[in-house]
Amino acid sequence: MKHSSQNSKKKLSIPPLAYAAAAVAAIGGILFGFDTGIISGAILFVQHDFSMTISERSWAVSMVLVGAIIGSASGGYLSDKLGRRKSIISSAALVVIGTIIITASPDVYLFFAGRFIIGTGIGVASFISPMYISEVAPKSIRGAMVSLNQLMVTVGILVAYMVSLYFSPSGNWRAMFFAAVIPAVALIIGMIVLPSSPRWLVFKGNVDKAMNVAERFTYDKEKADDAIRQMEIENKEQKNAKISELWSPSVRYVTIIGVMMAVLQQATGINTVIYFAPTIFEFAGYADATASIAASVGVGIVNVILTIVSIFLVDRVGRRPLLLVSLSGMILSLLGLSAVFSIGAASLGVYTAVFLMTYIASFAIGLGPIFWLLIAEIYPLRVRGKAMSVATVANWTSNFVISLTFLGLVSLLGTNTVFFMYAIVGVISLIFVLKLVPETKGLSLEEITKK
Structure with a gap:
């Protein structure tokens, strides 16, 4: 009977635990998406309640990004010190605290403080969640599983738009923000019951426990043995790794790729659409806040659908082809938006909606999920935590600059x-x-490191 049970496990190929771990960790993506997207609808009401200037509106949107920069900067240290699992739990707790502060804020300054605390939490989660997923997912589905995190980001954004739409008739922006507590608590509970990453356990010297966890994620003792041995070899080097090593000859190339992809992903203006979609629709002539938010829901739906398409394609087509198609579509859509606003046609709103949707669709099929996948794949284990932290800081910093300057520009x-x-x-x-x-399609993390 025992032999039959082992055979049936092998037939499953990929254990349910791998899917469960990826799904729970990806709730961090929902927090990321919700807490960055909810401001797009809420700001239309917050600005009136607090009589905000253009500068204060920009900071109301961008303050969460200041926290995210700090959170992502400290995330590398936390991921190595506390582990991926405990770091994710801590990040969700920060979101709960920040949300409570926002919903109780009597003025703009306490509102900014709550946004900052939330940003710190999602800054940590933004790269530790995909890191955890990449370290527990079998290589055959690693790309899709890490991309699941980006899918949850888009789901979080869509939920934020729908929550904004639901509360927009009453203008209850405090209820809009409070909805973030639900996924935050779900993430805390889910991560409490999941095991630590076997890679982190090896890093902390707990090899026996790492072996047990690796077997649970592979159903294959031989594969688990091989993986743990490779991790031990890399771990001997990792313990003495310094951040300056990111610019050593052997790592410099991937460091440049990670940082540049982080900057370019944001500098194409994606989060001006995510954060200011209702505002852009108001620029295009949509009559009121509810109509603008409703139009934004359509953008959010397209974002989710095309991210799902990307998940199915990323391990079949590869990373580079999707990135090239994605960027080509984004460029054409941005040129279309520029032309529409230059002409100022009577049907401006319709064309604006079309080009915003093709822009977000192009981003979602490639540049959106693949950036986060690449920075979880390309770095050697020795510097992975520090390198992902640097790339994520670069991403959030670029996000902050673009978002803060959009309305002014x-x-x-x-x-x-x-x-x-x-x-x-x-x-x-x-x-x-x-x-x-x-x-990097089809390569294990160890093979990518060797390459």
Whole structure:
């Protein structure tokens, strides 16, 4: 009977635990998406309650990004010190605390403080969640499982838009923000019952426990033995790793790729759409807040659908082809938006919706999920925690700069010019991917390290 049970396990190939771990960790993506996306609808009401200036509106959106920069900067240390699992639990707890502060805030300053604390939590989760998934997922589905995190980000954004739409008739922005407590508590409970990453257990010297966990994720003792031996070899080097090693000759190339992809992903303007979609629709002539938020829900739905398509394609087509298609579509859509706002047609709103949807669809099928997948794959284990932290800091910093300057640039240069600028960055990004970004499809993390 025991032999039959082992055979049936092998037939399953991929244990349910691997899927469960990826799914729970990806709730961190929901928090990421919800807490960055909810401001897009809520700001239309918050700005009136607190009589915000344009500068204060920009900071209300961007303060969460200041926290995210700090959270992601400390995330590498936390992931090595506490482990992936406990770091994710801590990040969700910060989201709960920040959310309570926001919903109770009597003025703009306490509102900013709550946004900052939430940002710190999602900054930590933004790279430790995909790191945990990449370290427990079998290589045959690793790309899809890590991309699941990005899918949950898009689901979180869509849920944020729908929650905003539900409460928009009453203008109850405090209830909009409080909804974040639900996925945060779910993430805390889920991570409490999941095991630690076997890679982190090896890093802490707990090899026997790492072996037991690895077997639970593979159903194959031989594969688990091989993986643990490889981790032990790399771990001997990792313990003395310094952040300066990211610029050593053996790592410099992937460091540049990670940081540049982080910057370019944001500099194409994606989060101006995520954070300001209802505002952009108001620029295009949508009559009121509810209509603008309703139009944004359509953008959110497209984002989710195309991210699902990307998950099915990433381990079949590969990373590079999807990135090239993605950037090409984004460039064309940005040029279309620039043209529409330049012409100022009577049907501006319809064309704006079309080009925003093709833009978000193009992003979702490639640049959105694949950036996070690449930074979970390309770095050697020795410096992976520190390297992912640096790339994530670069991503959040770029996000902050783009988001903080969007409304000011629109006021100064016009919406058409701003979208044209993002299109130029898209062309630079396309050239960068074409020339420098490697293909990692079908390779284990150990094989990528050797390569």
